[in-house]
Every structure is written in C-alpha cells, then in structure tokens.
Amino acid sequence: MAASDTSSLVKPPSGRERILDAAYELFSRAGVRAIGVDTITAEADVAKMTLYRNFASKNDLALAFLELRDNTFFASITLTVDGKEMEIDSRPSDALALAVRSGAPIFAAEEVIAESAIEFEHDVEDTEEVVEKFKDFLDQVSPEDFAGDDG
Numbered sequence: 015m016a017a018s019d020t021s022s023l024v025k026p027p028s029g030r031e032r033i034l035d036a037a038y039e040l041f042s043r044a045g046v047r048a049i050g051v052d053t054i055t056a057e058a059d060v061a062k063m064t065l066y067r068n069f070a071s072k073n074d075l076a077l078a079f080l081e082l083r084d085n086t087f088f089a090s091i092t093l094t095v096d097g098k099e100m101e102i103d104s105r106p107s108d109a110l111a112l113a114v115r116s117g118a119p120i121f122a123a124e125e126v127i128a129e130s131a132i133e134f135e136h137d138v139e140d141t142e143e144v145v146e147k148f149k150d151f152l153d154q155v156s157p158e159d160f161a162g163d164d165g
Contacts, residue, residue: 036057046079
C-alpha cells in the first residue's frame with residue numbers, strides 16, 4: 015500500500031449511517047411526511063429489514079433526524095477578495111481554525127453559545143486566565159504536533 019493510500023483505512027458507513035444520511039437529505043428537502051420508507055431505503059441502498067432493525071418505525075427515524083438536525087451547527091467564513099466580500103459555507107471547526115490562525119474575529123449566534131455551553135458542577139479557573147493559557151497553547155501548537163509516529 016502506498017504511503018498516501020488511506021482508502022483501506024476508512025471504514026465504510028454502516029447501514030444505520032447510510033439510512034440517517036439518506037433520511038437527512040430527503041427529509042430536509044421534502045419534509046418527513048412527503049418521504050416514504052421505500053424512498054429512504056432505495057436512497058440508502060439498504061433493505062427495509064435493515065431500516066427496521068435500526069429504527070422501530072419511521073417515527074423513530076424522524077426523531078433521530080430531528081435530533082441530528084437540532085444538534086448540527088453550521089459556519090461560514092467571510093473573506094474580502096479584491097474588495098468584494100465572499101461568504102463560504104464551512105464546518106465550524108474549519109472556520110474556527112482559520113480565524114484563530116489568521117487572527118480574524120469570531121462571531122457566534124447567542125443561541126449557539128447557549129446550546130453548546132458546558133456547565134461545570136465544580137469551581138472553574140478564572141476565565142481570563144484559562145483564555146490566556148489557551149491562547150499560549152494555540153500560539154505554540156503546530157500541525158506536526160498531531161502527526162503520528164509512523165509518519
């Protein structure tokens with residue numbers, strides 16, 4: 015296997031994952047009521063039995079879809095190129111990484127902050143001190159720090 019060939023390392027999606035992916039796309043486009051189980055199984059390329067083995071009913075699949083949709087965050091990156099502003103959809107992690115590396119401001123909707131906040135049951139270090147420690151870490155970390163030893 016060539017050093018750059020990782021195709022055998024990637025695990026193919028399970029039947030459940032394919033069903034959820036198909037349902038997400040179909041339900042998002044047409045709505046839950048408009049899409050039948052046959053359409054979902056055809057799109058996911060699975061048997062009906064696989065669907066019902068993973069979800070007791072279409073309602074259970076719809077609930078899984080809603081949970082997935084409600085827990086999915088989206089991001090956009092705004093760039094100015096030749097005086098024109100461009101907005102690019104991205105994963106939140108990519109948008110944050112680019113902003114941190116470039117020193118760009120980061121904006122987030124209040125509801126995203128509230129939804130994704132972590133509440134601690136014990137005393138937390140001084141917020142400003144934690145932020146400073148994290149900034150120091152970000153200034154010193156490089157992509158090579160995450161490379162495997164078999165490089």
